[in-house]
Amino acid sequence: MRHSSFPRSSILVYGQDTIHSLVQSTVIAQVEALLENNQIEDAADLANNFASGQALDSDEVETLEYIHQIIAFTLFSQTRFVDAAPHFLAGALDPRILVSYFPELSRPLFTDGEEADMYDGIAKRMPIEASVDDLIAANLVRNYSPYLPPSTREAPAAQEIHKILREEAIVMIKSVLQGFKGQGEYKQQEVIKRFYVTDTALAILFARSGDTTSLISHLESTNSTSLSAVEPVLLEAGEVGALCTLLRARGDEGRVMEIWKGLVEGRYSDSSVSDPLSNMFALLESKQGKDRAMLRKWGVWLTARDSERGLMLLMSTKRSTKDREEDLSVLSELQQLHPSAARKFLEWLVIVRRRDDAELHAQLVQACIDELLECLQDESTLKLWRAKFASYTSQFSQKHTLSPPSTQLQRPQSSFLTYFVSTTPNSPSKHARLKALFALQALSGYNAEMVKSQIVASGFDKVLGLEVALLDGKMGMHRMALRALALTLRDPVSAETYARTGGVVVPSKAVEACGMGEWGALFAAKGGPGILEREKSSEGKGELVRMLLEVYMEDGEPQQTARLLSSQAASLDAVDVIPLVPPDWPLSSLSPFLTHTFRRTLHAKHEGQIIKAICAAQNSKVFEGSYLVFREQGAIIEEADDDEDGDGDGEPESFNEKDGLAEKIALHLQDQRQSEVADVHPPVSSGEEVDVR
Secondary structure: OOOOOOOOOOOEEEOOOOEEEOOOOOHHHHHHHHHHOOOHHHHHHHHHHHHOOOOOOHHHHHHHHHHHHHHHHHHHHOOOHHHHHHHHHHOOOOHHHHHOOOHHHHOOOOOOOOOOOOOOOOHHHOOOOOOHHHHHHHHHHHHHOOOOOOOOOOOHHHHHHHHHHHHHHHHHHHHHHHHHHHHOOOOHHHHHHHHHHHHHHHHHHHHHHOOHHHHHHHHHHOOOOOHHHHHHHHHHHOOHHHHHHHHHHOOOHHHHHHHHHHHHHOOOOOOOOOOHHHHHHHHHHHOOOOOHHHHHHHHHHHHHHOHHHHHHHHHHOOOOOOOHHHHHHHHHHHHHHOHHHHHHHHHHHHHHOOOOOHHHHHHHHHHHHHHHHHHOOOHHHHHHHHHHHHHHHHHHHHHHOOOOOOOOOOOOOOOHHHHHHHHOOOOHHHHHHHHHHHHHHHOOOOOHHHHHHHHHHHOOOOOOHHHHHHHHHHOOOHHHHHHHHHHHOOOHHHHHHHHHHOOOOOOHHHHHHOOOHHHHHHHHHHOOOOOOHHHHOHHHHHHHHHHHHHHHHHOOOHHHHHHHHHHOHHHOOHHHHHHHOOOOOOHHHOHHHHHHHHHHHHHHHHHHHHHHHHHHHHHHHHHHHHHHHHHHHOOEEEEOOOOOOOOOOOOOEEEEOHHHHHHHHHHHHHHHHOOOOOOOOOOOOOOOOOOOO
8 A cells, every 4th residue: 555645765774683764754753843842833834835736645634634733732832822723724623622622612512521533642732721711821820920929810911911812712713613614524423513513612702702793694504503502601691682593593483482571571681682572573473373372372471561562462363262261361361460451352352252251241341330430530520421411401301391292292302322422522431431331231141230239339320320220221120220211311212212122221323323333343243232032022112111101101291201102102002001191181192192003003904804815815726726636536436325115226326435525624724714605515416416626
C-alpha cells in the first residue's frame, strides 16, 4: 500500500541487527518542533505550504487537520483566541470538544461521561484547565503575578484583562461554530450530534450577547436546536420573541400562548413583542373551527383582559346545541373573573344561541333585575323615570275629560312602553330597563314571586309599574295585573294587549320598534313569548277580556269600556255583557258593541246554513253513487215462493239481495245528517223487481 505522506530516502545503512535510513523530518515533526520553540507563525506557514500546490489524498488531509488542531490548541492555551479560530476551522475539530470549555454552553448540552473522537496526540496539546475562565486566570497568574496587588484575580487591571479575553473567546467560539455550521460535511453518524451542539450553542451565544436579529435568523433557518436547552436561556436573556419563533416553528403553539401570557402578566419582558395580547387573539382566531380545546382553554382568560375581543372570540366559537355543560362551565369561570362580561355572555347564550334552559333563564332575569335596580340607585335616573310615569298618567287623565264618552269613541293613546322608548334619551339605564322588561316577558323558569318581592323591597315598585304588572300576570293574578295596567298605569293599550293575547304585556311588534334586534328576533322566533296556555282557546281569551271589562266598569270608565266593547266584540258574549252595564249608561255607548255582536251572530248563522247545505249535497252525491257500486258487486237470486195453499203453478218472484243493505245505508246516512231525507225505496209489490239507483 502506498503511503505518500511518508518521506522517501535513497540512503540506507545496514547494521547487524538494524537498518537505518537517512530521511527528512516529517511535516508533523517539524510543526511540533516549531511549536516547542513557540514559533507558531512558522508552524502555520509550514502547514499552509504543505496544503498548497498539490491535491491531497485522505492521509494527507488527516495530517493537515492534525497540524491545524495542534496549532489551534497551542494558540488557545496562550489565550490567543482570535488567532486560534481559523486553525480550529481548518482542523475540522469536533465542535463538542471546543464547546466543553464553555460551561454556559456545555452544561445544558452534555451528559456525564459523553465522549468525542479526536486524533492521537491532540489530548496532550489541550489545556488542562476545565474552562476558558480558568485558562484565562492561569495565564494571568503566569504572566502578571506577583506584579498586580493585592492579587491577580482581584486587581482591577487583571479583571479588565480577563473581561477582554473572555469577549475574545466568545468571538472565537461563535466564529468557529458558524464556520462548522456552514461546512456541513460530516459523516452520517456524526451529523445529528454535531449539528445539535452547533445550533444549540449558537442560539445560546446569540441570546446572551443580545444579538436578536442574528438569533431569530438562526432559529428560523435551523431545526436542530435543542428546545429544552435553549428555552431557559432565552427566557433569562429576555429573548421571548425569539423563543416564540422557535416554538411556532416546532408547532408548539400551546407553549407559545403560555409565554405570551407571561408577557401580559409581567413575568417576562421583551421589547420586540409589542402587543402579546393581540398576538394571542390572532393565533386563536386562526384556530377557529380547528382547535376547540385551545379556544376553550384561553377564551375565558383573554375575556378577563379584554372583554370585548374575548367575548367576540367566545361567541364565534362553533358549539353544538348539546354542549350545555361546557357553556355553563365557561359562564361560571367568567362570573368569577369578569362579572360584566359574564352577563353579556349569558345574554348571548339565551338570546342568540336560544338556550332553552330554565337555569340560564333564571340567571339572566336576575342579572337584568340587579342591573335595573342598580341604575335606579342613581338619583337622576329615578327622577327621570318618575317624571315619565307622572307625565304618561296625567296625559291620559286630560284626554279622558275632554269629550263625553257617550257620544264619541276616543282613539287609544300609545302604550307606556312606546311612550317611554320614544321620549327617553338613549342611555345605559334605558337599555337596562328594556332588557329587564323583555327578559321578564320572554323567558320562563324564573321565580316571578321572588323577583317581584325584590322590586317591592327596593321601593321602586311604583316607578316600575309595568314590570310589576307583568310579574303579576306571570303568577296568574290576572285581575291584579289588568288593574295595574288599566287603572294605575293608565295604559289601555297594554291592558287590552294583555287581555287579547292571554297575558302578554310586551308584544313582539313593540320589541322590534325599540330597535333591539336580537331581542326582537327572539320574540319573533318564539311566536309571542310568555303566552299562557289559556290563550290557545278562544274561551280563555274571552275570559280575560271580560275580566278587563269588569275592571273598567268597577272603576267607572265608560269611555274605555265602550271602546273595549267595540274593539273586542268578537271575544265577548252579549248575554254576559249586558247584565254588567250600569242602568244609567246611555244606549248609544253599547250600540257599536251590539251592532257588531248581532252582525257576527247573523253571519255565523248564515255561514252554518251554507256549510250545512254543502254537506247535504256532498252526502247525497256519495249516497247516490253507492247504489251503482252495490248493484255491480251483487247478484239477483230467484227463489220459489212457498205457497201455503199447496198450488205449485205460481210464478217465481225476483229477489235482489241488495235491498236490505241499501236500506240500512240510507237510514244510517239519514241519522248522521239529522235532516229530512226523501224515501228512495218505493213500496215493493209482489212480483215486481226493485231497481235501486
